[in-house]
Amino acid sequence: MTRMLRVVNWERFQHYRHRNPPWIKVHQSLLGDYGFACLQDDSKLHLVLLWLLASQLDNCIPADEAWLTKKMSIKRRVKLQPLIDAGFITYASNLQAPCKQNGGTETETETETETEKDSCSEPRTTGSKPDAVPDDSKTFDDLKDLPLYLADAKLCQRWLELYAAWVKAFPGVALLAEVRAAHAWEVANPTKQKKNRARFLHNWLSRAQDSSSRREEEHGSFVL
Numbered sequence: 001m002t003r004m005l006r007v008v009n010w011e012r013f014q015h016y017r018h019r020n021p022p023w024i025k026v027h028q029s030l031l032g033d034y035g036f037a038c039l040q041d042d043s044k045l046h047l048v049l050l051w052l053l054a055s056q057l058d059n060c061i062p063a064d065e066a067w068l069t070k071k072m073s074i075k076r077r078v079k080l081q082p083l084i085d086a087g088f089i090t091y092a093s094n095l096q097a098p099c100k101q102n103g104g105t106e107t108e109t110e111t112e113t114e115t116e117k118d119s120c121s122e123p124r125t126t127g128s129k130p131d132a133v134p135d136d137s138k139t140f141d142d143l144k145d146l147p148l149y150l151a152d153a154k155l156c157q158r159w160l161e162l163y164a165a166w167v168k169a170f171p172g173v174a175l176l177a178e179v180r181a182a183h184a185w186e187v188a189n190p191t192k193q194k195k196n197r198a199r200f201l202h203n204w205l206s207r208a209q210d211s212s213s214r215r216e217e218e219h220g221s222f223v224l
Helices: 029-034 033-039 041-056 065-072 081-085 112-118 138-145 153-168 175-190 195-217
Strands: 006-007 089-091
Touching: 006 041, 006 065, 029 033, 033 175, 041 065, 081 089, 138 153, 153 175, 153 195, 175 195
Parallel strands: none
Antiparallel strands: 006 089
């Protein structure tokens, strides 16, 4: 039986709640996304085409590379693993909600003009919600360019609590800069990506705090 794939946080890329919308969103922040920048050019094209296909298939995509290559009308075979490793797509069983096959062929008729006013709303606060995108704007703003972390439901759910604790525990650390560095390390080391990211980030920040304290002491600015 063919496994099914889903685009992570799919609702970020469209406004519509039903299958086969006339258009999807592509955020300009994608150009500054480290995970996207690390992809090969072919994989970048495959990702955008997968987004379009997800809009037709209610974000329930067969993990069949031969079928996808034919469906996308491209010459080079689609390679799914780089996109999975980068956190842009995942197997349906890895997300909280399984794929639901919809027998209808409902098509949204809303025009771009009618929905353009929603194009800057991230994330949406009503209607269908992504599996891991948090409701609060601070969490989304902190993690929006970090796909591995934004797709981690447990981390997103605890983000505000963890961040508040880290502010107090690690006063000498540029928290978001270090979180981005930790994310970059995980992207560069896909076989070493962490299951318990709260603990991983805590240890990462603790080491950064120790390094900061040593530098201050060496420069004579360490305060007792």
